Amino acid sequence: MSVKEERAPFTGDDNDTPTLAEIEAQHPADAADTIEGLDIIDQVKFIKQLPIKDAAKSIAEMEDLDQQELITNLNRGLAARILEQMRPDDATDLLDGLQDDLQKSLLSRIDAEDRAELKTLLTFDPDTAGGVMNTEVVILDQDLNADQAVSKIREEVEDKEIPYYAYLTDKKDRLVGVVSLRDILLAKRGVILKELVKTQNLVTVGYNIDKEEVAHLIAHYNLLALPVVDFGNRLLGVVTVDDVIDIIHEEASEDMQAMVGAGADETTDSPWLYSVRMRLPWLIINVIFSAISAWVVHLFEGNITQMAVLAVLMPVVANQAGNTGQQALAVMIRQLAMERFDRKRAWLAVLRELRIGLLNGLIISSLVFCAAFAVTGKLGLALVMCGALGVDMVLGAFAGASIPLLLKELGRDPAQASSIFLTTITDSMGFFFLLGLAGLVLLT
Amino acid sequence: MSVKEERAPFTGDDNDTPTLAEIEAQHPADAADTIEGLDIIDQVKFIKQLPIKDAAKSIAEMEDLDQQELITNLNRGLAARILEQMRPDDATDLLDGLQDDLQKSLLSRIDAEDRAELKTLLTFDPDTAGGVMNTEVVILDQDLNADQAVSKIREEVEDKEIPYYAYLTDKKDRLVGVVSLRDILLAKRGVILKELVKTQNLVTVGYNIDKEEVAHLIAHYNLLALPVVDFGNRLLGVVTVDDVIDIIHEEASEDMQAMVGAGADETTDSPWLYSVRMRLPWLIINVIFSAISAWVVHLFEGNITQMAVLAVLMPVVANQAGNTGQQALAVMIRQLAMERFDRKRAWLAVLRELRIGLLNGLIISSLVFCAAFAVTGKLGLALVMCGALGVDMVLGAFAGASIPLLLKELGRDPAQASSIFLTTITDSMGFFFLLGLAGLVLLT
Structure with a gap:
């Protein structure tokens, strides 16, 4: 019953190269593991053959160093297409780890709108809320009613992977509240969004707050996503709970390894x-x-x-x-x-x-x-x-x-x-x- | 901008006893911290005055030992009412830590339906998927259409805190797929639920699988919730991502402390x-x-x-x-x-x-x-x-x-x-x- 028995192991125990069909049938997280287990020539071969969207999803799940090696070995046009298809926070993490000239060259090949967003994201310190946030957020005017909201979400949401919450803003784009999509879905027709906002304080975090503090807040308040705001309380993005799991894992490794003088970010895969x-x-x-x-x-x-x-x-x-x-x-x-x-x-x-x-x-x-x-x-x-x-x-x-x-x-x-x-x-x-x-x- | 500055600190630096109104205005996670900072007599006093639902939410957020001490000191009728209002997984955790006779006495005071559920949950090993799962799950027949599903969810969901996903079953109650509430919300009217199921394999876990393995799966596949099934593939409950954060934290503490021969579950709050x-x-x-x-x-x-x-x-x-x-x-x-x-x-x-x-x-x-x-x-x-x-x-x-x-x-x-x-x-x-x-x- 357990997944362990149903699925292929993370890394092939046999040395047979997988087929393209096998990789495509896998969950992106498993495909990433399969790809990591190949030599770089095979990695490039498979990525070229995968649909761009699937390639982007799988690469996003790979370890940082493996991602960087792979992207460095792809032709730059394809690498740019893949980056466009990745979630902006994942693309930013990847670009952040590349050599400066490669980063510039790839950015210049990315379409103007995505490029502008990535350039903004690259300005944030990767260890802060701004550095880990996801910018794909559903923002709604607080005076919409539930039906209008559902239509608006239907239009907007196509490419947005993970909207658990919709964020409400006032006329000056300031964040005033948060409503779960569940509450919008279940609301009586005609209810105005701002009436759905819970009375409890809205928990937000400044873009410059350390990511470990962000993880503490999400864990403490059992949130799925925490909005990140600028000094004018305008919404910049959200940090989602799946990123928090990575942060907590990293933090635990850092502590244990730093304690005895090993590198905080070392893994058994580090050179x-x-x-x-x-x-x-x-x-x-x-x-x-x-x-x-x-x-x-x-x-x-x-x-x-x-x-x-x-x-x-x-x-x-x-x-x-x-x-x-x-x-x-x-x-x-x-x-x-x-x-x-x-x-x-x-x-x-x-x-x-x-x-x-x-x-x-x-x-x-x-x-x-x-x-x-x-x-x-x-x-x-x-x-x-x-x-x-x-x-x-x-x-x-x-x-x-x-x-x-x-x-x-x-x-x-x-x-x-x-x-x-x-x-x-x-x-x-x-x-x-x-x-x-x-x-x-x-x-x- | 950060929450740190807006909110009261987790534990009062001053020794003033908070007022009831102050506790009620707090997020349950903060109220829990405030209550933990009080002596047991004040804890009991405040819990008696809080609405049962608020009391249940706050107690659920307290540390295990503090929860147990507080419940032990409440009169049993009130303790039973509070347990009824808690999420079944939280109530089970709390009951698990109590002395046998107190556990029995409280269970006998809980209404029959809740009691039956809690008794079942208490049979699972607390370190397995069954022991950490939440039983408040939205289960839908795979042949419903999206509109029927929304009506069904509206009816059912009142008390269910966290349905991100709805689970689809066949005529024999076997789990056949999962659909996010978001996808149901955004589906075109008339679409049959089973058409919304993604082609990728459904990830499930047996009730007897170790909770750390469950945490790995949720982290690996970036899930918000992982369905727990029995050997007949019938859905028993879900483990949610907020529980996973706790499991990962516990696991990191266990490793670091066990390594040097300290107790795996010790904290600075342990006696x-x-x-x-x-x-x-x-x-x-x-x-x-x-x-x-x-x-x-x-x-x-x-x-x-x-x-x-x-x-x-x-x-x-x-x-x-x-x-x-x-x-x-x-x-x-x-x-x-x-x-x-x-x-x-x-x-x-x-x-x-x-x-x-x-x-x-x-x-x-x-x-x-x-x-x-x-x-x-x-x-x-x-x-x-x-x-x-x-x-x-x-x-x-x-x-x-x-x-x-x-x-x-x-x-x-x-x-x-x-x-x-x-x-x-x-x-x-x-x-x-x-x-x-x-x-x-x-x-x-």
């Missing part, structure tokens, strides 16, 4: 040298930060020569406090990703993590005390280990919870390299506590 | 003792695994006594290889989260990570060689350090990429504790390479 380039700077920073921990150990080299068992215990302290901190880090980063920032709530969450770290630190260090005493039979050593571990775990919890917040307060990405900063603190301070305490208690 | 309970078992496992690394160091204690500088270098190797592995881990976990599993693609991605690890390992260990030689002036030591670091980084990249895949192949969550497994490998093997190589090269 491997791109990944090397993204990760190397953070690895270099990490190695420099590790030198701090190494330096702390160096300060106590004498203690280690006297008691090599301290070197045995070092990784336990560092690893355990690091793990404790990462648990706090993960929960905090997710809070910052899913909710709008609320400073008071966020710092209360740090206190919560501190409390969790205290109790877990107490329990784990007690267990470790028993184990260390049982194994070594040395009470002093077990106490030093237990003390250093407990204190470093609490510090780890506090650092793990605070680092994303501090980064946020500094206007940085709360996730960026947070795990690297955290382990620097838990490693270096863990060694300091363990070796320092040992020096004070065991070696005097 | 702190719940978080302690979720994290403690993994911290204990981590400390046991750390003992492996400690044991490796113990094997070479003699070497450390002779050359305490080895203890200085240990954290650099471990930390650097751990970081390298975590970069691979993050990218792999995100691939597994965002795409349907494809074994061949996944293992190719491991090769890609291995290649990245090799090049980064080469570069970083060369830099570290130079630094170690410059600082210590000891060629042998610098070579040992560089060799151990390079090999451990490559191992880290391979382990980081493979661990989620191995977990997946074993039928486990690919993220679960993966970071803990990874650092155990990079720590213990890093110490083994460093101390063992030092023993062979420097101390013979």
